[in-house]
Amino acid sequence: MCSVRAGRATAEAIPGARFVSYPGMGHDLPRALWPVLVDEIIAHLRRSPPNY
Secondary structure: OOOHHHHHHHHHHOOOOOOOOOOOOOOOOOHHHHHHHHHHHHHHHHHOOOOO
16 A cells, blocks of 8 residues: 555556545455445456457
C-alpha cells in the first residue's frame, strides 16, 4: 500500500492505468468492499489483451 498521492502518480506514469480510491480504506480489504473490488478486477481483466 502507498499514499493516495503516490498511487495517483504511479497511475499517471503508466499508460492506460487507472487509479481507484476508496474513502476510509486502510491496509485491509473490508468485506463490504469485496464485490466492488471483484468488479474492478474483472473490468481490468476485460480491458487487458489475451495472453496466449
